[in-house]
Amino acid sequence: MALTLIRNIDLVLTVNADNEQLTQQSIVIEDSRIAAIGPVDQVESRYAGVTFDRTISGKDKLAMPGMVDAHLHLSEHLGRGLFPDQLSTRPWVFNWAKPLYAAVDEEAEHVGTLLAGIEMIKTGTTCCLDMGTQNDVGNTVKAIEQAGFRCVTGRHAADVKPEQLPAHWTQEMIDHHFFPNHKVALEELGRCVTTYNNSAGGRIRVWVNIEGKEPCSPELHYGSRALAEELGVGTTYHIASSIEEAQVSETKYGVWPVTRLHNMGALGPNLVLAHVVATTDEEVGYLAETGAKVAFCPGTSLKIAKGATKIGKYPEMMDAGVTVALGCDGTAASGSLNQMQQMYLVAGLFKDCRMDPFMVPAEVALRMATIEGAKALLWDDDIGCLEVGKKADIVLFDLNTPDWVPYNNPVQTLVYSSTPGSIDTVLIDGNVVMEGRRMTHLDEQEIYREAREQSKRVNERSGLLADIPVFTKAYD
Numbered sequence: 465m466a467l468t469l470i471r472n473i474d475l476v477l478t479v480n481a482d483n484e485q486l487t488q489q490s491i492v493i494e495d496s497r498i499a500a501i502g503p504v505d506q507v508e509s510r511y512a513g514v515t516f517d518r519t520i521s522g523k524d525k526l527a528m529p530g531m532v533d534a535h536l537h538l539s540e541h542l543g544r545g546l547f548p549d550q551l552s553t554r555p556w557v558f559n560w561a562k563p564l565y566a567a568v569d570e571e572a573e574h575v576g577t578l579l580a581g582i583e584m585i586k587t588g589t590t591c592c593l594d595m596g597t598q599n600d601v602g603n604t605v606k607a608i609e610q611a612g613f614r615c616v617t618g619r620h621a622a623d624v625k626p627e628q629l630p631a632h633w634t635q636e637m638i639d640h641h642f643f644p645n646h647k648v649a650l651e652e653l654g655r656c657v658t659t660y661n662n663s664a665g666g667r668i669r670v671w672v673n674i675e676g677k678e679p680c681s682p683e684l685h686y687g688s689r690a691l692a693e694e695l696g697v698g699t700t701y702h703i704a705s706s707i708e709e710a711q712v713s714e715t716k717y718g719v720w721p722v723t724r725l726h727n728m729g730a731l732g733p734n735l736v737l738a739h740v741v742a743t744t745d746e747e748v749g750y751l752a753e754t755g756a757k758v759a760f761c762p763g764t765s766l767k768i769a770k771g772a773t774k775i776g777k778y779p780e781m782m783d784a785g786v787t788v789a790l791g792c793d794g795t796a797a798s799g800s801l802n803q804m805q806q807m808y809l810v811a812g813l814f815k816d817c818r819m820d821p822f823m824v825p826a827e828v829a830l831r832m833a834t835i836e837g838a839k840a841l842l843w844d845d846d847i848g849c850l851e852v853g854k855k856a857d858i859v860l861f862d863l864n865t866p867d868w869v870p871y872n873n874p875v876q877t878l879v880y881s882s883t884p885g886s887i888d889t890v891l892i893d894g895n896v897v898m899e900g901r902r903m904t905h906l907d908e909q910e911i912y913r914e915a916r917e918q919s920k921r922v923n924e925r926s927g928l929l930a931d932i933p934v935f936t937k938a939y940d
């Protein structure tokens with residue numbers, strides 16, 4: 465058994481049920497789990513005479529649980545800054561993201577995942593829900609295992625082509641994206657779960673993920689959750705991701721997307737819905753009744769003009785008891801995998817747009833980025849807060865940095881003042897994956913070099929360097 469001691473931590477933000485803040489603490493980790501958290505002298509007397517395999521100094525440090533990102537796209541990670549910032553959701557997805565995804569082959573997906581892991585760890589995220597891979601899930605699982613983070617992944621799946629194909633879509637792209645029907649898709653998704661779920665000693669889980677919205681049939685929406693239930697896992701997809709999607713749904717089916725899902729019995733507690741910006745009060749009630757979870761991505765909403773502050777009902781969802789977690793979305797959508805930025809945005813956006821300072825206090829933003837994310841991922845028995853028995857996914861901030869001097873209210877300082885640059889050490893599953901801001905197990909420079917090279921290749925293959933329209937009529 466490997467024993468690790470983090471000794472004499474100035475302050476621990478447990479994010480437990482009482483939001484306890486503990487001073488001058490030591491944490492003992494046995495293999496991958498937290499075995500003790502307590503005042504320095506108590507822990508020392510309990511472990512008197514024991515030799516630790518590793519001791520980390522907690523002096524001038526703040527410890528908090530690793531953040532959980534409830535919606536991102538590992539396969540999109542080489543698309544940073546590639547699309548114009550004049551795209552709304554539908555042209556963003558149909559004209560730009562689809563050609564990019566189709567151009568991401570196994571090599572690009574592998575290095576993109578390693579790079580995503582570095583960015584997450586350096587910004588304090590230790591676990592994420594990935595929308596799904598473009599190639600074999602096993603290829604991404606290998607990269608996640610190497611990168612050292614905790615993850616739920618799956619295979620990005622769709623089964624409905626638009627009636628009128630966008631002019632720049634190639635046959636290769638179409639073959640890459642669309643399964644012939646929902647049955648074939650679900651069979652493959654089930655195979656991914658049975659083959660790869662609980663990889664890397666349980667650190668990597670695989671769900672029945674689909675893309676959602678217009679590119680997926682009702683049977684695939686309904687069937688993904690039913691199959692997930694059968695396999696004892698979860699599912700996730702995008703829905704109600706823009707007002708345009710809701711309007712098209714109303715014209716075609718007479719109802720908005722969440723109501724349509726509700727009417728077909730597709731909502732349930734093992735489902736994480738990404739975005740959900742266009743909802744009615746009634747639909748907020750459906751989410752609460754069925755236990756469906758929501759991943760809100762503030763950064764994407766800002767960049768792609770989704771209207772979270774104008775039409776979003778995220779505060780109402782939380783009031784109704786819906787689990788609302790935070791997501792960075794893909795880097796082509798929001799720009800980064802920096803969950804600290806999402807925490808800051810969610811704490812500020814609703815105070816400002818509703819002109820109400822009681823909206824989303826810093827403590828709530830911190831919970832959304834940690835324990836609420838863990839609940840969305842159905843993983844809160846193991847992660848999301850610092851408690852004895854939980855997995856040792858821990859972030860240590862260096863308090864000897866300008867963002868933390870003085871910190872007074874530490875949660876406020878975390879949310880409104882601190883930057884990822886003050887994160888010094890990160891542990892995942894009891895392993896030190898970053899120390900002194902250096903990755904312990906990855907050659908960062910080599911990964912940056914390869915990522916730049918692969919990105920060039922992907923951009924050329926994608927056809928996105930040509931003149932691509934910023935409007936679309938696909939699926940209208």
Ligand SMILES: [Zn+2]
Pocket residue numbers: 535536537595702738793794
């Ligand atoms: Zn997404």
